[in-house]
């Protein structure tokens with residue numbers, strides 16, 4: 118894939134999304150002693166991006182936590198209130214629901230409800246995504262539910278470049294940030310510069326320029342959308358936009374694109390009902406209705422639990438379903 | 449750990465102040481001037497006063513919500529005027545009038561609240577963790593009721609604090625009831641502190657009506673945690689002689705608790721009267737001096753009330769509020 122912005126950088130190399138995350142963590146931990154990492158079995162590295170970090174930073178800063186999600190959240194939350202900059206790894210983002218009240222009602226809402234006087238520099242990491250055949254707890258994509266609750270920032274990268282830059286922004290932010298990554302993209306490779314850089318939260322990226330229709334997609338679905346765009350290239354010119362973060366959300370970038378294309382397809386691997394795609398539809402009605410020549414189309418997970426087994430391969434949005442949706446709005 | 453005369457006097461003065469504030473809160477809510485709810489402290493304020501009176505400013509604390517933590521925070525030295533103003537929805541409220549009952553005194557390491565019973569446990573692990581991470585000798589005074597120990601979060605906090613030897617004091621103010629359900633119906637053990645034994649956390653059981661016993665326990669727990677010996681558990685047996693929240697029920701199960709028994713408790717178990725008798729007997733205070741302390745406390749409460757009345761109601765614009773959702 119071709120992440121915008123990397124061309125300017127002098128020294129780049131190809132690394133995986135997991136390695137990009139690991140570099141972000143290691144560099145931020147080197148930069149700031151207050152940054153520490155806590156999660157279940159992270160020293161061994163349940164996922165690639167924490168493997169080996171304990172060798173450099175020691176057990177004081179890379180901590181295997183018990184199976185106690187509210188307690189682990191509390192370590193991060195309390196330490197952040199005391200001025201440290203914790204990074205809490207949930208392993209699977211769905212596991213964070215075990216500390217549901219803490220995540221949804223406490224983390225993002227503490228600052229406002231307590232008079233906006235005290236920062237909460239807290240990063241949470243969790244993986245999500247359909248397609249691993251293991252069902253809802255391990256697959257659920259929480260960003261729609263997370264942004265429904267004001268006060269959290271939420272992002273999901275589609276490339277190694279974005280993963281590293283967004284994770285650095287998250288750690289440096291003075292608010293709780295939920296950094297999601299898609300389980301199917303861990304080994305995806307891409308160019309990442311050697312120099313320090315950040316990808317700001319709230320800046321979308323045009324991953325493919327086009328003129329006939331805009332497709333908004335994140336994570337794995339960004340790649341599915343690029344595939345669909347490529348397949349259609351001789352018939353329809355598709356612009357593909359990656360919001361990169363859901364909150365803050367770069368509505369201006371989307372509106373600029375739809376001003377050009379007049380058509381919008383939103384691809385969202387989360388359940389269709391009341392999710393991020395529905396939110397963007399509503400924003401388009403309020404802020405971009407006059408730009409549209411056709412109704413907005415959503416391609417989402419149907420409103421049924423994310424199944425395990427072989428079924429998940431076709432219950433999720435696929436390049437074929439996205440292609441069909443693009444054709445429909447361009448009729 | 450025996451208390452000296454100065455410490456006893458401090459505890460007593462703070463207890464009298466706490467009682468005056470509790471009564472002032474009752475006046476305010478009955479006059480319809482409070483925006484949210486209030487949970488009267490009544491005769492259960494000695495444990496809270498003891499918990500707060502010997503802490504340093506940089507020690508973290510979670511006040512128990514009974515009497516809305518007023519007893520606990522008196523000793524911590526926060527500006528209580530802003531806390532009462534919060535209850536009245538005023539601009540001078542410690543949360544700018546946005547919460548109705550939340551504490552927020554970050555400079556005193558009292559960071560905030562949740563309306564969820566048991567929500568105190570996870571952050572208190574974090575405060576202890578931060579102290580250990582930085583190598584300081586700060587302690588964490590985590591105060592809550594017996595009901596909160598029914599939550600899994602309490603058990604996680606004991607597990608993690610014991611395992612990591614965090615300076616976490618579990619201060620359990622056990623009044624034998626949680627809303628309308630007796631502790632004897634919810635716990636398989638008589639004493640909540642028995643739970644601590646599983647995690648090899650040392651525990652004390654204290655008469656929560658005896659102010660000086662509470663104070664001694666606080667000194668012991670704080671010394672233990674400050675010395676890096678890990679968590680400590682103190683169970684303080686106390687009483688709720690009135691309804692759970694103002695205007696609510698005073699039931700045990702479906703049955704109203706006996707008003708005569710409540711009255712008897714108030715008469716025989718009043719911690720102020722019990723402590724005053726001891727102080728006079730030990731010649732630390734005369735009866736006149738005690739009357740003076742009470743008068744000063746009433747004046748302090750009146751002044752706080754006047755301050756809050758004078759503070760304008762918080763009616764911020766939506767723009768101002770929206771700008772407060774995220775920190776810079």
Ligand SMILES: Cc1ncc(C[n+]2csc(CCOP(=O)(O)OP(=O)(O)O)c2C)c(N)n1
Pocket residue numbers: 514563564565566592593594595596597623625626627688692
């Ligand atoms: C998570 C949650 N469950 C239930 C409640 C309702 N509730 C509020 S106070 C309370 C009783 C708490 O009892 P205890 O901790 O013993 O404190 P006490 O009131 O006896 O001082 C209950 C059940 C709540 N606020 N939060």
Ligand SMILES: [Mg+2]
Pocket residue numbers: 593594595621622623624625626627
């Ligand atoms: Mg109780």
